Amino acid sequence: MKIPHITLFDDADITDMDTFRKANKQVALDQGVKLTPLAFIVKAVAKALSDVSRVNSSLSADGESLVIKKYINIGVAVDTPAGLMVPVIKDADKKGVYQIAKDIIDFATRAREGKLTGKDMKGGTFTISSLGGLGTTAFTPIVNMPEVAILGVSKSANKPVYIDGEFVPRLMLPLSLSLDHRVIDGDLGAKFLSSIVANLTDLKRLIL
Ligand code: CAO
Numbered sequence: 001m002k003i004p005h006i007t008l009f010d011d012a013d014i015t016d017m018d019t020f021r022k023a024n025k026q027v028a029l030d031q032g033v034k035l036t037p038l039a040f041i042v043k044a045v046a047k048a049l050s051d052v053s054r055v056n057s058s059l060s061a062d063g064e065s066l067v068i069k070k071y072i073n074i075g076v077a078v079d080t081p082a083g084l085m086v087p088v089i090k091d092a093d094k095k096g097v098y099q100i101a102k103d104i105i106d107f108a109t110r111a112r113e114g115k116l117t118g119k120d121m122k123g124g125t126f127t128i129s130s131l132g133g134l135g136t137t138a139f140t141p142i143v144n145m146p147e148v149a150i151l152g153v154s155k156s157a158n159k160p161v162y163i164d165g166e167f168v169p170r171l172m173l174p175l176s177l178s179l180d181h182r183v184i185d186g187d188l189g190a191k192f193l194s195s196i197v198a199n200l201t202d203l204k205r206l207i208l
Contacts, residue, residue, distance in 0.1 A: 004181045007140040007152075008189050011172040012200040014040075014156055018171050020203065028098060037173065038076070038130050039101035041153060044199035046072050046093040047206055049126055052192040056125045058146035059183055066148075066183060075124035075144065076104060078111040085111045086144060088124040128153060132173075141178050148183040151196070152176040173200065 014037065021035055028035040049056040049072050057068045072093040075086040087107035089100060110116050127144040130153040141152035154174040160167040177193045184192070199205045 003143050003145060005140070005143060005178050006181050006186060006189070007176050007178045008186065008193050009138060009174070009176050010193050010197050011159075011174050012197040013161065013170050014173045014200050015171045017200055017203055018156070028101065031098070033098050033101045034105055035097070035101055036104075037132060037156065038104055038128070038153070039097045040200065040203070041130070041151075041173075041196075042074050042076070042089060042092055042100045042104070042128060043095075043097050043206055044196050044203075045074060045126065045128060045151060047199050048192055048195035049074075050093050051195055052188065054188060055149050055184060055192050057148055057183065058125070059148055059180060060146065063182060069125045071123075071125065073123045073125045075121075075127040075147075076107065077127060077129040078108050080111045080114070082114060085116055085121065086124065086127055087111060087116055087120045088122065090123065126150070132156065138174050138176055140176060143178050143180050145180070148180040149189070149192070150178050152178070 017040055025035050053068055056072055057066050059066050073088045073090050074092040075088045078085050089103045126147055127150045129141045132153045132155050135155040137154055139152050141150040143150050156171050156173040158169045159172045161170040177189055179189045
């Protein structure tokens with residue numbers, strides 16, 4: 001089955017998020033949690049999926065019926081010696097950032113040891129593929145059908161941003177959103193991506 005893809009790009013200003021993450025890194029480590037940007041990204045995406053629910057859906061193989069899901073299960077692509085695997089963080093919208101970080105570490109460890117079960121990889125409604133730890137400026141992820149969208153995350157970098165009449169250094173995170181264009185047009189895709197960017201830029205939005 002061929003999916004007509006489009007990919008949208010944007011950068012999120014994660015300066016405040018990263019200051020918060022670093023301030024809590026040791027506290028998290030003391031509880032056995034490695035707090036990487038990805039856990040915050042999963043949380044920000046879960047909120048955006050609940051706000052723009054058409055993206056949280058699956059399209060039947062014949063392209064005739066669309067099911068909008070009531071639950072939010074986010075798959076995270078993990079690189080393993082046996083190839084790419086996509087374990088699924090169930091009910092990501094109901095979990096806190098620590099629990100999400102724990103799930104990611106557990107899945108990544110078991111994926112690399114070849115210990116993931118079929119159940120771990122079932123039921124996803126959206127996928128995130130992060131190359132941020134490896135370092136790319138942008139890439140175009142491929143939609144994990146029957147899902148209708150996927151988010152690609154590249155490596156954050158300090159960039160000059162023009163604010164109130166001067167350039168200031170801000171930590172910018174490059175994001176790319178690929179869409180099944182039969183279900184999501186550019187307009188809705190841009191709304192969804194802007195929502196993720198806004199959630200990451202101002203984490204307070206996540207408690208609303
Ligand atoms: N920008 C800058 N730094 C980042 C980052 C980002 N977007 N994302 C992670 N990092 C940092 C982390 O903070 C960590 O730094 P420290 O060790 O100093 O704390 C380091 O990069 C490594 O992170 P990680 O990879 O161990 O952890 P993660 O939570 O970011 O990712 C996992 C976990 C499992 C998703 C990742 O290890 C992985 O397998 N990625 C590959 C996914 C892939 O191959 N996708 C397919 C692409 S298309 O085929």
